[in-house]
Amino acid sequence: MDQLNQIVNTLALTMGVGWASGLNLYAAILTLGILGATGSIVLPPELAVLANPIVIVAAAVMYVVEFFADKVPGVDTGWDTLHTFIRIPAGAILAAGAVGSVDPALAVAAGLLGGGLATVSHATKAGTRVLINTSPEPVTNWTASVTEDVMVVGGIWTALHYPWVFLGFLILFILIAIWMLPKLWRGIKKVFAFFGRLFGKRSPTT
Numbered sequence: 001m002d003q004l005n006q007i008v009n010t011l012a013l014t015m016g017v018g019w020a021s022g023l024n025l026y027a028a029i030l031t032l033g034i035l036g037a038t039g040s041i042v043l044p045p046e047l048a049v050l051a052n053p054i055v056i057v058a059a060a061v062m063y064v065v066e067f068f069a070d071k072v073p074g075v076d077t078g079w080d081t082l083h084t085f086i087r088i089p090a091g092a093i094l095a096a097g098a099v100g101s102v103d104p105a106l107a108v109a110a111g112l113l114g115g116g117l118a119t120v121s122h123a124t125k126a127g128t129r130v131l132i133n134t135s136p137e138p139v140t141n142w143t144a145s146v147t148e149d150v151m152v153v154g155g156i157w158t159a160l161h162y163p164w165v166f167l168g169f170l171i172l173f174i175l176i177a178i179w180m181l182p183k184l185w186r187g188i189k190k191v192f193a194f195f196g197r198l199f200g201k202r203s204p205t206t
Helices: 002-037 045-051 053-069 075-098 104-132 139-161 163-200
Strands: none
Touching: 002 045, 002 053, 002 075, 002 104, 002 139, 002 163, 045 053, 045 075, 053 075, 075 104, 104 139, 104 163, 139 163
C-alpha cells in the first residue's frame, strides 16, 4: 500500500508540474520553491534548486511581469505565443525532475508526458485567450487570468496533498480540453479570417 501511495504521489507531482507549466510556468515554480523553502514539502533532489532564494526571486519577478502582461488584451496573446517555446520545454524538464533519481528511461517518459500535458494546457489557455480578446471589455481577461493563477497554485497544492483528487481533476481537464480544442481552433481561424478580410480589403479606386 505504501508503495502504491508513493507511485501515486510521484505521478501526481510529475503530471501536476507539467500541466501547471502550460498555464503559468512562473507561478508553478514560485509555488514549488516557496513550499520547498519553508519546509512544507520535500522536493525531489532534481527539483531542490527551486527552493533556492535566487530562483524564488527570479520566479517572483517573472510572475509579476506575467501577471500584468496576461491581463492586457492582445499583449496576453503575444506573451502566450512567445512562451510556447518556454512553457512546454520547461514543463517537460520539471516533470522529468519530479520523478527523482530513477531509471533514465522513466525520467524520459515522465518528461514526454509532462511536456505533452504542458502543450495541452498551454494550447487551451492560448486558444481561449484569442477568442476572449474579441470582446472589447477587459473584465473577461482579468477573470480568465486570475482563474488560471488560482488553478495553478491550487492544482499543485492538491497534487501534493491529495494526489488522487488531483489525478481525477486532471483526467476531467484533459477530457474537457479534447472537447474544446477543435472548437477553439475553428473559432481562432474565424477570428484571423475576419481580420484578414478587414485589413486585406482594398479601398475602391476613384
